[in-house]
Structures are given as structure tokens and as C-alpha cells.
Amino acid sequence: MTAATACVGVVMAASLSPFATLGGVAVARTQATMESNLKDLTDGTAPGVSTITDVTGAPIAWIYDQRRYQINGDQIAPVMKAAIVSIEDKRFFFHDGVDWQGTLRAMATNALHGQVKQGASTLDQQYVKNYLLLVDAKDKAEQAAATETSYARKLREMKMASDLEHRLSKDEILTRYLNIVPFGNGAFGVEAAAQTYFGVHASELTLPQAAMLAGMVQSSSYLDPYTRPEEVRERRDLVLGTMVDSGAISPTDAREAAAEPLGILPQPKDLPNGCIAAGNRGFFCDYVLDYLEKKGWGPDKLKKSSYTIRTTLDPHVQDVAHRAASGQADPNAAGVAAVMNILAPAEDSRRILAMTSSREYGLNQQANETVLAMTSNLMGSGAGSVFKIFTAAAAIEKGMGMNQSVAVPARVEVRGMGAGGAKNCPPETYCVENAGVYKQSMPLYEALAHSPNTTFVKMLEQVGVPDTVDMAVRLGLRDYTLPGSYNGTDSIADYVTKNNLGSFTLGPTAVNPLQLSNVAATLASHGVWCEPNPIDEITDATGAAVEIPQEPCEQVLDRGIADTLAQGLSHDTVEGTAADSAKKMGWTTPMSAKTGTTEAHFSASFLGFNSRFAAAPYVFNDGTVLKPLCTSPLRQCADGDLYGGMEPSRVWFSAAKQLEFATDGELPEGVERYETGATADDLPRVDGLSESDARTRLEQAGYKVTTITGPGNGIPKGRAVRATAQGPYLLTGDEINLVLSDGTRYVAPPPVYQPSTEPDLPAAPPPPPPAPDDGPRSLGDVINSLFGL
Incomplete structure (x- = not known):
């Protein structure tokens, strides 16, 4: 000892x-x-600077409490080590x-x-x-x-x-000390100090620079070269003297160094802290921090060490998206903003390539800047008719075909689905009329392209509000389940479902623009939902990768339904509400799309995707006064005339045209059974069953059953003959007719005589007489007759 x-x-x-x-x-x-x-x-791990970069490694922002860069001993100039030892602990290498x-x-x-x-x-x-x-x-x-x-x-x-001393070498202790100690002006550690005062790395420090920094350690707040240059110079020269005394430098070296000016930068070289200096990347930067915090990586954790967070943000895609948004919506326009998120569809990930707003990110409200998270929070007055996608998807899932004909009434009045709407609406009734004139019926794909309101309100009545809301959440609108997202108490999903609101299919509720874009990406990924992910990799101060938990991707919609829906949505830019915009913008690549506009023109959107590119530009009021929006130029006005096929679609086309991967995208083939849909032929066979057994079989298949009677054609009285649909198409959950035998046979009406214009032909032999009705037969006889036995 x-x-x-x-x-x-x-x-x-x-x-x-x-x-x-x-x-x-x-x-x-x-x-x-x-x-x-x-x-x-x-x-020796100490608080440092965590750096957020784009996908290329270029910094977007820095996060820190103490601006410190931990470096190794060989990254510190030897004169710096000698200077600090000479002035602070000249016996450092000799004591324990x-x-x-x-x-x-x-x-x-x-x-x-x-x-x-x-x-x-x-x-x-x-x-x-x-x-x-x-x-x-x-x-x-x-x-x-x-x-x-x-x-x-x-x-x-x-x-x-x-x-x-028993755990570390002298050089390790000295390095840790120089990485910890404060040097004033927000610089902690020698690397930050070298950059702050001289704009160089610690390895590049000269003798007079090192002596100045070593002298400042005694009182870094008092010895500030910008406020007390003479005192700092005197202290520097004192350090040069102690270095001579310790043999680290010669007297000549000391004299030459003392003759040098302090040589500091005109002002301290600072480093922006947080997202505020990220420019149009600021919205994405904020989303990264919010995303990490929800994963248990709050700002405090980021500030306790030095992490490098390489994100998914593609700088080229980001710049293209920003120009597209600000090109259609003036950043200085009062009370109106356009936002855009671009996602890369995939079945195992959902990388965010761009996130931007027409508003500039910043704190200058007079310049119409904002730091409001408008790209990734519930915003605006709704996406409008884009929500008809959810009703259609729910209907196809229940058995409707994309090619099946749907009615297009001029007006619908439904009860039990809210109240109000169109003029002259009866009490406790929800009334809807179409904005234009349409054919009386059209295929579902055509209805999606032309977007008649009445069709989808009636479809929603048949499909059910709960299942349609569930479809919206499954495909991507996950914020709709957040408690208080509607009125501070209810979630949007609960409120709409509880009140069975027929207006839901017309999209009047606020949306998260990022999640709306993810709906497009889910459909483009064959019905696979993935969590929007802004991060490619995180490494710690040593360069080791750090794992961040992610929600697993999930198949939320049958692959065939998603692909068939994608094909059905391809008509919008060809013959539908976005066709004019697509033509004017010169867009020819296959894509799926749906436009949306809220009833009072308070907001509008355009959801579009193909296999490589998914985005949903959203234009909405972001001012304190809610007014309708007008087009060309985009602005607030007295009577709105903005539609989703205008500025929102132009933002999409403007960005996609400049991105090669977007113009290379494709669409999947539809699946025949989802194109044709279910018919009465797809109902379970019930012929010959008792009423009870037939009802059970049909109810287990998901249908509601009403019994009627009709000719049995040999099936015993009271037993099931067949099941039939009540409407033109068949959906799971529909009410269907179970036909029970009345014991009679069907007799065809006699043919109506019409004079023939053809040459006389030999008369056809008369049909055989009908078999006599012997009354009810045994169940065995019925089964034998069905199978030709």
C-alpha cells in the first residue's frame, strides 16, 4: 500500500x-x-450534440444541452495537453x-x-x-x-x-478532462472550444491558441476573449510561462506565441440548437423528435450523449415537394396552406421521403412562418370525397364488385344517420344531393371517378358506419382512435360511430396529412399498413447502431381487394375529377387517385399513388378565420370554388413529374371475383333444408334472413328452396330472402304469339306435359332428384 x-x-x-x-x-x-x-x-460518456441528418448524411439539425464533441486523445493537439497540465496540475504525471x-x-x-x-x-x-x-x-x-x-x-x-488512477491511464484521464471542462460561450470540451473561438478542430490548435484555452479554464465565464480580451491575453501569456517552466516549450517559443494576437473569430462560432434552423426541413425534424419521444427517446435522452440520427429524408425529393407546394400556394397567402408528405410504398417498411408545407418553417409570424406541426397532426376541415375510398373498400370487402352497377339518385334522405344537409330536409333526417348531373347508374369504379355524393351515402347506409370508420383507421387514419381527438373527450372514430353519421363518407372531419398519405401507401402496398418511419439508422457516440422499436407491418386489407381498388381508382385521372389537371400537367403514367373537397370549400385534397410513389397533398385553412377557399390563385374568399382536382392535384403532379421513380411506377392487376362481386349465386346452398337449418347456414355466412314462400318444384312444403338477394348486389350483412316451399310447382306463363318474319319452318314438337304433382315427397326423394339419382 x-x-x-x-x-x-x-x-x-x-x-x-x-x-x-x-x-x-x-x-x-x-x-x-x-x-x-x-x-x-x-x-466518460458525457452530454454532447446529437445530430439529425438526411439520408445522405448532411445535417438537418442538432440537439443538445451542452455543446460538446467527445474525441479521442489522438485528436487533441499535444500542445493543448501540455498547456492544461502546466497551468492546472504540473505534477499530473507524477501523482496518483x-x-x-x-x-x-x-x-x-x-x-x-x-x-x-x-x-x-x-x-x-x-x-x-x-x-x-x-x-x-x-x-x-x-x-x-x-x-x-x-x-x-x-x-x-x-x-x-x-x-x-487504477482504472485509467494518465492520457485517458487527461482526455476525459478535456472533453468535460467548460470553456465559455456554450462550449464544453476542447473540440467545441476550438471550433467556437478559432473555427478549427482540437487537433489543429496552435501553441498560442492552446495556451489561451488552457488559461480560460480557471474561470470560463469571466475570462471571455470577446468581453475581456486583455485579461485573457495576460492569462494566456501566464500559461506560456508555465509551459516554459515545465519544459514543454522553449523561451523562444513562448516569446513568439506571446507576440501573436488572440486570433479569435469575429464572433463565437455557435451551433443552432433544435429544429428552428432546419428551414423547410423543420416540419420533418419536429416529426423525428416526436416520433422518437413516443418510442421512449425523449429530448433528455438525446442530450445525454452524442447520437447520429440518419433519417429517411431525401434532400432532392424534399426540395421538389417544397417547390411543388409553395408553387401552388403562396407562402404569404393569408389563411391557406398546402402540405405534402411523400412515402415510399413497400410491404415491409414505410419510409418518409419528404415532408413539407407551403408555409416557411420559423417563428416570424409577420412573415407568415409557423412551427405548427401541420404536416403530421389533425388539421383542417377534412379531405372531402377522398373518404369515399373507405366506403368503397368496406363494400368490396363485404361482397360488392368494382364493376357492379350502383344507383345514382339525384337526392337521398336517410334516417338514423344524422340530420340536416341539403335544403328542405325533414326532421331527424340526413339529406344529400349531388353537385352535378349524373347517369342514373354507373359501375362502382366510375362512381369513384365522378364522385356522386348520393351513391356513397346510400352505400354507407348499407355497409354501415362502424365498418367504414374501421376501414379508415385500418388503412392509415390511426389518429382517429386517439381519445379526445374529436371534442376533447371522444375520439373521432367513437363519435362518428356512436352517432352513426352518414356524412362520414363525404370527409368532413380533420385529417392528419401524413396518415392520409399513408392510406395511399397502404393501398399501393397491396393492403399492407406500416408505420410511417422517418429514421434509417441511429448510432451512438462510438458508432454502434442503436435499435428503435417499430410497430410491425400488418395486412389490413385483403391483397386482392387492395389491388382491385387500386385499379378502380385509376379512372379518376383519365375520365374523372382529376382528368383535366392530369392532362394539363402532362401526366401519363398509370396511377390511382381520388379527389376530395369539403362541402363549403374549406379544404380540399388529392390522394394519389402507384407502386413507387404515394402522397396526398392537402390544402386547408390555417388562419384564425375560417373562410371558403378559391382557386387560381389559392386564397380565402367569400364563395369558394376550390376542388381537389385543382391545386391539390397540381401539387401532386408537379412533384411526381420531377421524380423518376414516380414516373416509373405501375399498378397491380385487379382480381376477378372482386371486380364482379358477389351475387345470389354466391349464397350458401340451402335447398331441401329445414327452415331452421337454412336460416342458421345463412346467418353463419353473415346475412340477415327474411322468409318468404314460393313454388317448391318438388321440395316438400315448408322446406328451403333457395336464398335470394333483395338488391342489385350482395353484401355481407345484407338482409336476404329465404324462399320456403309452398308445396306447388312453378308454371311458366304461356308464350305470347308474335307473327314471324322468317320463312316457315317445321313446327317444333310440343313440350312434354309436366309431371303430375304427387304432393310432398320424402327428403330422400328430394336429395335423389337433386343429384339425378
């Missing part, structure tokens, strides 16, 4: 004496705390963490004054104190404990400094 170690043991025992009255538990707790601190000190010569001298001085006047701290001890203060302290109380003027604190510091 060395004398130094023995002495530390003695004084350490004294430092623990205040806890003696509390017994061994307190002593053990104190020793455990010191051991934990020693582990942290040995590791505690300089007992200086300590005993200081203790004698302190004893004479009756208080702690001198510290005689070594670099080891300063490292311990700074680490406990700047890194380990969790609150002001712990910060006070790390710097309190007491023998107990000083002795504990000495004990840890001595133990540290």
Missing part, C-alpha cells in the same frame, strides 16, 4: 464519519454511490490522482483560516467534480452537492480521483 493510498483511506474514513450515527446502511449506501460514480467516470504535497499545504492553510480556502485540486479531482456537476447531477440539489465547500465532499472527490 502506498503512502498516498493509506492517507486517502484515513481521510476517507473521516469523510464517512458523519454517517456513522446512522449505522452501516448509510455508509454502505455512500460507498455504493461512489462506486456507481466511478463506473460513470471510467466510461491526489497531489499530497499541495493537499497538505492547503489543509494547513485552511486550518489556519478555519474554513476551506485552498483546494489543491489535481486534474483527476477536477475531472471528478466537473463530471459529477455536469453529467451525473440530476437536479440542483445534486449540483450543489457536487460543488459544496466541505471536507466531506473534498475527501470523497480525492478518494474517487485516487481510485480512478
